[in-house]
Structures are given as C-alpha cells and as structure tokens.
Amino acid sequence: MPAATAISPSPGPSAARRPTYPLHRAASSLSPSCFNPPQPRRPPTGGAVAASAGRRVACCKAADHVGDVEEQTWDEVVLGCETAVLVAFWAPWCGPCRLMHPIIADLAKAYAGRLRCLRVNTDENQEVASRYGIRSIPTILIFKDGERKETVIGAIADTALAATVDRFL
Template sequence: MARVLETLTLPRASAVPATSRNFVNLQASRGLRIQSFGSPKLGRKLSARIVCQAQEAVQVLAVTDATWQKNVLESDVPVLVEFWAPWCGPCRMIHPIIDELAKEYTGKLACYKVNTDESPTIASQYGIRSIPTVIIFKGGEKKDAVIGAVPKSTLSTSIEKFL
C-alpha cells in the first residue's frame, strides 16, 4: 500500500526560462535527496533526479541489461541483487525478506532484482545456476553470494561485512 509522505511541487521545465533551467532550487523535504550524475572529465553535472529515501516508500526495483551498469556496477553504495524467476517458489519466499532488508538498509545499501528469464545475459555472466541467488556488489565487484531461500539473519550477516 502506498502512502503520501510529503508533497513537493516542481516547476515544469517548459515554464522555466532556458537560461535558468539547469539551476532550479528545491526546498528541503524529509526523506528526499537529489542524486546528481556528473562527469569528472567535464567537471559538471549531466543530470539529476530526486530519490526518495523514506523507509516506508522503499521498493526493490528490477534491473535489466540496459540498467545494470549504471545501477549496480557504478553505484556509490554496496548493492544487493536478487536473481529470481516468476515460476520459482523459493524466490517468492525470499521476496519479503529482500523487501525488509531494503527498508532496513535504506541509504546504506541499494537493492535490486533480476528476472533471469528476462535478463539471461546478466545471470550467465555471474554464473547463476540456481535461483534464488543473492549477490552483493561493492565498487562494481562481486563480493559475496548466497544461494537459496535463506533466513534474513544469513543475508544480514553478509550485508554487514560490506557496509
């Protein structure tokens, strides 16, 4: 169930003059932060997005071949990735645990899921032979893997090693 934590009104890009479009000041808002994507070579921001970090609103998002590099390998925080498939019974058992961990570690750990039927390239790249498999990445590198529907405490122990 979704709930509104706070509202924030943003001006439409077309309503802001082109000269100031890149510099819109936003009011501080509880549970929100602005995430910038820049280029060290160019020394400037390329884009930004508003990210909700309120625990009540955390969702484990799907990652695909197209978003893998940006979301997982280039992440500033450790990343937990659950490899799963819709037909997998144990995967359905571990989903609520992953959701809880995502809420618990908000801001410290990014959590994503990969549907191995839809993104077989990623699964084969990391040698996924059994699902569910949970892999923890830090600095773009695979650091730990847990195979099977395991208790929350097992996953928490693995996560804590890399925070």
C-alpha cells in the same frame, strides 16, 4: 505306499513381522484432528530486520525500496553505484524466490541509504545471469565498488542474510 498327506505352506518368519499401518483402520475411527490443515508459519522475531519482519504491511511498503534491473541498465545501476548493492536473481515460477522477496524488501527498508536492493528476472535477462554464472535461483549477489563480493545461493533466513550484508557496509 504310505497315504498322501496334505501339506500346507507355513507362513514363514516374514509373516509375523508384517507392519500394521494405522490408516488401515476404519475411517470413522480416525480423529478429525488429523485432517486439520497446517497452520501458517509466523515470521521470525529476532535479528537485524525484526522491526519490520513481523508485520505484513511493513513488507508491502518496503517493496517500494526494491527495484528491478535489466541488461540495459546493469552497468549504470549496479556497477556504478556508490553504495553496496544486493542483487537477487529470481524467476516468477520459483517458489523459494518468492519466499525471499519479503526478506529482501525488509533489508532494503532497514538499510535504506546504505544498501541498494535490486532484482533481476532471469527469464527476461539471461545475458546478465549467464555473465555471472547463475545456475540456480534464488541467487543473491552483493556488490561493492563495482565488484562482486559475495554470492548466496538458495533461500536463507533473514538474520543470515542481514549478517552477510553487514560485512560489506
């Protein structure tokens, strides 16, 4: 009988293709630049609301132009309004909703007298939200002459929202 030979398993084709990851290096070899926190985004500088979009103080002052509406006052404030009305459906826990607040405040200031901007907290006013089929937030409805003219779902850029509003003024 022939002598037994030890057979070692070959690494196979997959061993040669194993990826190497740069984070497996020693921690001392990592540059400190990879630990820098991301820089805050600057507000857009163009569009219909450019004059107030770049200044944080203007956003805070413009917030006075955005009112809250509830189920009890909906018909009078929104449907009975003579000007165009932008209504933002939001909730306090919604991050994209909070991103839209300064944009809507800037629009309210830029279109003062021609557009009324309002907010509806969907957690507190579920009746109004269900009446208009609000399934996700933020949702923005634009009304003119008591009729819903446009629906915008999700967070969008200030220029896109301004262009949508311009169609109804």
